[in-house]
Amino acid sequence: MTPAALSTTDFADRAKSVVPAEVWDFVEGGSGAEVTLAANIEAFDLIRVVPRVFSGVASPVTNATLLGTDVSAPLAVAPMAYQRLLHPEGELASARAAKSAGVPFTVSTFSSVSVEDVAATGALTWFQLYWFADRAVTADLVARAEDAGCRTLVLTADLPRMGKRLRDIRNGFTLPADVTAANLPETGRSSVVARHTDLLVDPALCWDDLAWLRARTRLRLVVKGVLDPADAKTAAGAGVDAIVVSNHGGRQLDGAVASAEALQDVLDAVAGRCDVLLDSGVRSGLDVLKAVALGADGVLLGRPVLWGLAADGQRGVADVLALVRDELADAMTLSGCRDVAAIRGLRCLVRSGGRR
Template sequence: MSSNSLDAAARPRIPAGIAGVADYEPHARERMDPAAWAYLCGGAGDEITLRANREAWDALRLLPRVLRPLADGCAGIELLGRRLASPLLVAPMAFQRLAHADGEAATALAAAAQGAGMVLSAQASQRLEDVAALVRDEAGRGPLWFQLYLQRERAHTLELVQRTEAAGFEALVLTVDAPTSGARDRERRAGFCLPPGISAVNLRPQPSQPQTQDFFAQVVAQAPTWDDVAWLRSATKLPLLLKGVLHPADARQALALGVAGLIVSNHGGRTLDTAVSTARALPRIADALGGALPLLVDGGIRRGTDVLKALALGAHAVLLGRPVLHGLATAGALGVAHVLRLVRDEFEIAMALCGCACVADIGPELIDPPA
C-alpha cells in the first residue's frame, strides 16, 4: 500500500449519498484521468455489447415466492472446495493503479475483508507475489485466483504459472476470448497510453513484431487453441477455469477437456461488439453443461438482484468488474469493500424477498418467463 494511504489526513472517505454501487461512478470519473477512464470503462466499437450487458439483467423480471421459512438463512456457497461467504468474486481487471495508487493491493485487501474472491489479472500493475502475500494468510478470505493469457512462448507461460503456484494462488483463469484486442473507439479517441510507472509488471516485455498488411499473419501465430488448453491443464496442479465462453458448443468442448469451471463473459464488452450479452448466454451454457461444472458469469452486474438472477439462470457465482474500479478510484480499499458489501447486502435482501433461505433455494422458477 502507498504511504499516503496510511496518513490519517489523506485517508479516503466514502462520499455522502452513496446508496448503491452506481453512485460511485460519477465520483470515480471525477477523480480519474479522462484517458484512463476511457481505457478502464469503455468498450469496443459502438459499445452495443457494453450497454446490452446491463440492459439484459434489467430486462429479467423476478417471480418471488412468499411465506416461506427464512430462519437461519445464509448466502454462503461452496466453490472448488472452498466455502465463500457469498457468491461474489472480483473480476480480473488490468492496471488498477490507473484508478488508485494502491491498485490491486487495495482491491485484494478489500475483497479479503469482505470474504469475497479475488481474481488477479495477468496485466496487474503490482507483482503477483506481493498481492498474494498481503491476503493469503487472512482468515475468512475468499479464494485467490490468477487470470492469465497464454504467452507467445510456452516457456514464458509455464514460468508465470509456476510463480502463481509458488505465491499461493488456488486456481488459474485462462482468458480465451481475446486473441487480439477489440477495436475500442473510445479509448483511441482519448489517446490512451500507459503513464510512466505503470506497466504489466508480471509479464515479460514482448518484442515488437514487424507490421504487415496481413492481420492474420500477425495474430494466428499467437492465438491459443484447444490444444493449448489441454497443454496448460497438464502443466499445472491448479484447477483451470476458462473465461470468455459464450457458445454452448465451446462449453461442451471445455467439459470434455476436463477443465475445472467456466466463466460466461464477453470481456465486459471490450472485445467483440454486438456479441451476445452474458445474461442471455448464461442459460444456454448452463443447459449445455447440465450442472457438470462450476459456472460463473460477469458483465453488467450492478445489483444484488442481478446476482440472484444469475444464480437462477444457472450460475454458481458472479464476478464484479467496473463497480469495483469505481469504488477503488473513489476511496481506495475502503471504496472496494463498500461496493462488495452493498452488493452482498442487496443480494441477501433479494433472497429473503424471493423466499430463499439459502442459495440452494434459488432456481429458474424465480425468473418470469418472457411472454
C-alpha cells in the first residue's frame, strides 16, 4: 500500500516516478541556470512568521474572497499548459478537482483541452490570455472565454518570447501527436513548444494594448507577471482588477527577483487600488499564510497541482488542494489566526531580520 502523502513534495516524488523524464523536465525546469527557480523557494524559506498566542483559535476559517468571489481558501490554480502530458484527462481532471475544492481554475491559452470543455465542468473558471501577433486571434479568445462563462481574464505580461529552457533544449522536447493547443487553430499548432509560442505570441505587447483589452471586455482583468513597482502602479492606474506578482515560475528571465521578494514593493506601489496575488514558489499551506501575511490577497498554486495530476489524476489534484488547505488551517491555528483577515495582522521577519 502506498503511504499517505504528507506534503506536496511526496506528490512530486510520485509524479517523477510515473512520467517520462523529458515530461518531468518540462514541468519542473526553469530557464537558464535556474537561479530564479531556486530563488522562489528560498525566498519563502527566508520568511519567518511571528505567531500570536492566547488567540482562542480551535477551528480556523480558511474561506476568503478572490476577485469578488467567495472561495474556500485564498488560492487559485495557476494557468499551466498541456496538462494532458501528465494524465489523459488533463485540464478536465484538474478543473473538476478545483471545483470540488471550491477554488478557481485558470485555463491556459495553451491548454490541451478547450476553454469551452473546461468551463463545462462547472468549475469557477478564469482564462489566461497570451497576446498574439494576430489581434483577431486574441479577440476571438477573449470572446470565447466570455461565451464559455469564464469570470476573469488573466493577461500574461512577461512572455515577449519564451525563456531559454535548457532542459527542454537538451532533451529535444516535443509534444506527442495527441497533445495539442486545443484553443488555437489547427494551422497554429506545432510539436515544439518554444517554436510554437515564439511564432504566435506578440513581443510588442504594450500599455496601449492593455487599454484596448480593458475597454473590450466586461470580465475582470488581471495582469500576471508584474515584478517592478512602477509597472504595478501603471497597471493599477489602467483599471486592472488585480496584479499577479510572478516571474513565471522561474521560466522566463533567469536572475529575475523572486516573487516573494518583489511583493512588498508592488503592494506599496498599488496602494490598495487593485488586488494583488502572488505566484512562483508556492509549495504549501504555510507559504499561502506567509504570502497573505505579507499583504497578498491570495496566491496561485502551480507545480504541486501538476504533481497531483500526474500521480493520480483528478483524485491526485483534489488531494493536493485538500492538503494545502489543511496545511493553511494548521498554520493558522499555530499562529493564532481565526480567519484570513487575522493572517494579515501577523508580523513577519524577512531575510536578515528585516521587518514588516
